[in-house]
Amino acid sequence: MTSIDTPQSSFEGLDISPVVLKALIEIGYEAPSPIQAQSIPHLMAGRDIIGQAQTGTGKTAAFALPILSRLDLTRRIPQTLVLTPTRELAIQVAEAFQSYARYLDGFHILPVYGGQGMQTQLRQLARGVHVIVGTPGRVMDHLRRGTLSLDHLTTLVLDEADEMLRMGFVEDVEWILEHTPSSRQIALFSATMPGVIRKIAERHLNEPAEIKIKAKTATVEAISQHYWAVSGMQKLDALTRILDAENFDGMIIFVRTKTETVELAEKLEARGYEAAALNGDMSQVLREKVIERLKKGALDIVVATDVAARGLDVERITHVVNYDIPYDTEAYVHRIGRTGRAGRTGKAILFVAPRERRMLRAIEQATKQPIKEMRLPTLQDIADRRIEQFRTQVNEALSNENLDFYVELMEQWVKDDMGEPVKLAAALSFLMHRDRPLAVPDEPEFPSHGRREYGERTYPDRMDRTDRREGRERGRDFNKVLYSIDVGREHGVQPRDIVGALANEGGISARQIGQIRLYDSYSTVELPSDLPDDFFAAVRKTWVLNQRLNLQRTEGANAGGGRRPPYRGNNSHDDANDAGRPPARRRPRREGFAPE
Ligand code: AMP
Numbered sequence: 001m002t003s004i005d006t007p008q009s010s011f012e013g014l015d016i017s018p019v020v021l022k023a024l025i026e027i028g029y030e031a032p033s034p035i036q037a038q039s040i041p042h043l044m045a046g047r048d049i050i051g052q053a054q055t056g057t058g059k060t061a062a063f064a065l066p067i068l069s070r071l072d073l074t075r076r077i078p079q080t081l082v083l084t085p086t087r088e089l090a091i092q093v094a095e096a097f098q099s100y101a102r103y104l105d106g107f108h109i110l111p112v113y114g115g116q117g118m119q120t121q122l123r124q125l126a127r128g129v130h131v132i133v134g135t136p137g138r139v140m141d142h143l144r145r146g147t148l149s150l151d152h153l154t155t156l157v158l159d160e161a162d163e164m165l166r167m168g169f170v171e172d173v174e175w176i177l178e179h180t181p182s183s184r185q186i187a188l189f190s191a192t193m194p195g196v197i198r199k200i201a202e203r204h205l206n207e208p209a210e211i212k213i214k215a216k217t218a219t220v221e222a223i224s225q226h227y228w229a230v231s232g233m234q235k236l237d238a239l240t241r242i243l244d245a246e247n248f249d250g251m252i253i254f255v256r257t258k259t260e261t262v263e264l265a266e267k268l269e270a271r272g273y274e275a276a277a278l279n280g281d282m283s284q285v286l287r288e289k290v291i292e293r294l295k296k297g298a299l300d301i302v303v304a305t306d307v308a309a310r311g312l313d314v315e316r317i318t319h320v321v322n323y324d325i326p327y328d329t330e331a332y333v334h335r336i337g338r339t340g341r342a343g344r345t346g347k348a349i350l351f352v353a354p355r356e357r358r359m360l361r362a363i364e365q366a367t368k369q370p371i372k373e374m375r376l377p378t379l380q381d382i383a384d385r386r387i388e389q390f391r392t393q394v395n396e397a398l399s400n401e402n403l404d405f406y407v408e409l410m411e412q413w414v415k416d417d418m419g420e421p422v423k424l425a426a427a428l429s430f431l432m433h434r435d436r437p438l439a440v441p442d443e444p445e446f447p448s449h450g451r452r453e454y455g456e457r458t459y460p461d462r463m464d465r466t467d468r469r470e471g472r473e474r475g476r477d478f479n480k481v482l483y484s485i486d487v488g489r490e491h492g493v494q495p496r497d498i499v500g501a502l503a504n505e506g507g508i509s510a511r512q513i514g515q516i517r518l519y520d521s522y523s524t525v526e527l528p529s530d531l532p533d534d535f536f537a538a539v540r541k542t543w544v545l546n547q548r549l550n551l552q553r554t555e556g557a558n559a560g561g562g563r564r565p566p567y568r569g570n571n572s573h574d575d576a577n578d579a580g581r582p583p584a585r586r587r588p589r590r591e592g593f594a595p596e
Contacts, residue, residue, distance in 0.1 A: 014040045017069040019103040024065075027099060028259030030280045030307045033058030033327040038211045039187070040066050043155075046185055048208040050201055054191035055160075056359045057213060057327045060096045063157050063187045067131070068101050070154075076108065076128030078148065080155045081180070083136055083173060085163035087113035092546055093159065094133045099492075107131075112138045112148075115541070120504070122147055136164065136172035143179055150180045161190035161197050170196060177204050191358060213328045222340035223320075225367070226374040227350040227360060234521045235323060235351055236264075236490070238376055240271055242321065242349065243301070245377030245385060250294055250317040252338050253303045256324040263490070264323065265303045267520070275301035278308045306331055315341050322350040325359055329366035349374065383440045390429075390438065480514050480526040482554045487547040488522045497544055498525060505542040506535040524554065 009031055011024055032040065035053045042049050043066035053059040067080050084090045094111040101107040110124045112134035121138075125147055132139070132148065142148035156177070158164065164173055177186075177200075186205050190197050201208060228238060239253070253275075255261055261277035268275035276290045276299055287308065293299040295314050304312075306326065317339045326332045332350075339346025350371065352360045364371050397403070414421060429438075487493045495516040502525070503510050514526025542549045 009037070011065075014065075015044050015069070016040065016065050020065055020068050020100055023100050023102045026102070028257035029061070030258050030305050033062075034213050034330070035059050035211065035327070036062040036065070038213075039063065042209045042211075043067070043185070043187060044069065048186045048205040049188070050193075050205065050208045050210045051187065051189045052191070052193060052210075052212040053189055054358050054362075056325050056356050059159070059189050060093055061100065063159075063189070064093070064097050064100050067155055067157075068097065068104060068107075071104070071107070071130055073104060073106055073130065075152070076106075076130065077152045078129060078132050078150060079152060080131040080157070081139065081150060081153055081176075082131070082133040082157040082159055083139065083164065083176065084133060084159045085135065085167050085169065087111075087115065087135060088543060089160065090133045090135055091543055095545060097131060097133070109133065112142065114138045136169040136176060139176055140172055143176065150176075153180045153184045155185045155187065156180055158186070158188045158190075158200075161188050161200070162192045162194060165194060165196055170200070174200065174204075213330075222344070223336050223346045223348050225336070225348045225350070225369060225371040227352045227371050228374050228376060230351050230353045233376070234490075236267055236521070238351070239321065239323065240268075240273075241376050241382065243268075243273055244382045246319060246347070248300070248319040248347075250297075250314055251301050251319040251321060252309060252312070252317055252335075253301065253321045253323050254309070254326070254335050255303060255305065258305055260324070261303045261305055261308075265301075267490075268301060268303070273301055274299055275303055278302050278304040280305060280307045282308070306335065309335070309338060312338050313341060314338070315344065317341065318344070318346055320346065320348045322348070325350065325352060325356045329363050332363050333367060379440050383438060387438055390433075479529040481529045482524055483527055483551050484522050484524050484554050485544075485552075486522055486550040487544045488520050489518045490520050491545045491547050493518065493523065493545055493547075498523060501542050501544045501549065502527075502539060506531075506539045508535060 011021060011029065011032055014032060014037075016024075035051060035057045039049055039051050039059075039062040043063060051059060051062065053062070063082070071079055082090075082093055084093055090111045090113050094109050097109050101109070108124075108127070108129040109131040110121065110129040110133070112121050112132060114135060114137050116138075121142070125142065139148065143150065158173065161173075164170065186208070188197070188201055188205065188208070228242075230238070243251075253264065255264055258279040258281050261279040265275040265277040276293070278287060278290050282290075290299070290302060291312065291314065294302055295316070297316065302309075303323075320336045320339045322332065322335060326335055336346070336348040339348065350360070350363075360371065410421065410424060413419075413424060418424065419427070485498065487498070495518070498516050499510050499513050502508060502513055508527075508531070512528050512531075516526075517524045536551070539549060539551050
């Protein structure tokens with residue numbers, strides 16, 4: 001077993017090609033994750049590796065970056081094959097490759113999996129591709145038919161090998177391995193290393209370097225740990241509920257990329273919370289300023305990357321939110337160690353998507369502490385808290401302020417027959433909370449999106465001009481209906497991704513697609529009113545950027561009409577949702593009630 005003693009702490013030191021590096025900078029990756037830092041040098045040197053790593057560790061980039069760096073783009077023949085257990089993973093891996101290859105002119109990758117039309121695959125294969133990502137069954141099909149040749153393969157990746165074993169693909173994988181040149185490099189990734197996988201490695205890999213991300217145990221007793229299973233509600237909406245309901249002093253929210261620190265901080269600001277980003281792109285002076293503001297209490301919420309928050313020691317941090325799950329248990333322990341400092345207690349909240357469950361268990365093992373599942377606060381919880389805060393404020397004013405002037409004024413108003421004292425107090429309370437009423441509203445109805453939960457808000461913000469222009473050029477001459485899809489700006493989608501998915505998977509032409517508008521968590525698209533059932537059947541199975549499209553007709557919307565987004569709630573709901581916000585955290589509103 002070999003190990004790299006001093007893993008690189010920056011991408012620049014990993015020798016990956018400048019065009020790939022350029023994409024990484026744009027995507028906002030700050031530093032290689034542990035599995036990347038250890039795998040990339042071996043893969044760049046042409047060695048075989050066995051990487052024990054699960055989803056969420058950054059393993060896809062660990063193999064994609066060196067593969068892209070070493071690819072010969074002038075030869076349009078399959079040089080790399082990535083085998084994955086499922087079509088979803090195949091698509092996800094292909095998308096990751098695409099995003100890292102955005103500046104590699106002429107790069108072609110093809111995902112191949114069962115259930116997808118053979119014709120499209122055959123056409124694309126005939127045109128020539130550099131990388132194939134596929135499930136074993138379909139790859140075998142092509143090899144047998146002679147429509148795919150692996151004679152010039154230089155690298156083979158077995159992704160989630162234990163899953164392929166579990167799904168009964170081992171023989172297929174071995175068969176495919178035997179149809180590759182013996183000179184090819186192999187990267188085998190697996191979350192666990194059962195005997196069968198070891199045997200395959202012994203038989204087919206050439207003196208592999210073994211890479212295992214150590215799971216150190218650590219004590220985190222002063223910190224209570226909780227997780228929220230991401231489902232239904234968007235992470236951003238869940239986060240704002242937590243911000244509204246938790247009694248926190250200072251909070252650090254961890255995300256994966258530099259870009260995301262800025263985006264999330266901006267989104268929180270747009271929702272009225274003071275939040276600042278902290279990332280490695282900021283100058284030292286700027287970073288120190290943010291930390292100083294946090295220390296002094298001039299700022300309560302900081303959205304940070306792991307690198308930027310390293311060593312951060314601010315006593316008043318009571319909460320750490322892992323908005324994106326960390327790559328490994330060590331990073332988790334480090335993150336939550338930002339709270340519970342100087343003998344205080346702290347609270348850690350982890351957002352866990354279904355695919356990340358394994359990492360959750362690994363973290364529990366490493367910290368030797370259970371992580372409790374948390375229920376998101378309800379609107380009633382949030383409203384109760386605000387009423388309690390209002391009561392405290394009123395009590396404080398009653399005992400601490402000189403109210404003589406106002407007492408006289410009220411007495412005068414009662415005399416003037418304006419109303420009973422209780423009614424007057426009620427009217428004044430109403431005015432104070434006009435922007436964000438204290439009462440919980442009746443449950444509003446969401447006409448079309450069953451998946452949405454009450455309390456979600458969307459911010460139909462700026463729409464790219466190009467979206468509009470493209471929209472005008474496409475789909476001018478047909479009767480349009482407006483649809484919504486569950487992928488939006490926050491997933492990084494571009495109109496061209498949507499056009500690509502609908503056209504390729506649904507078998508329609510780009511001209512049939514009308515205007516596309518991107519919103520935060522979803523998008524809308526205009527489509528002809530007479531699409532065949534086949535289109536919907538195909539699109540139903542389509543994923544874009546790891547999101548199921550979930551194409552749905554919007555309620556009563558006729559796309560020919562205005563620019564309004566589909567119905568996603570009403571104003572009273574939005575206001576009511578605001579009802580839960582603790583006043584102190586929000587920036588004052590101009591139109592709010594404030595005595596001169
Ligand atoms: P994976 O384990 O390959 O499924 O990756 C999990 C997530 O981590 C993906 O969303 C990647 O975009 C993200 N990711 C991978 N490497 C990095 C990195 N070095 N910095 C930030 N995010 C990363």
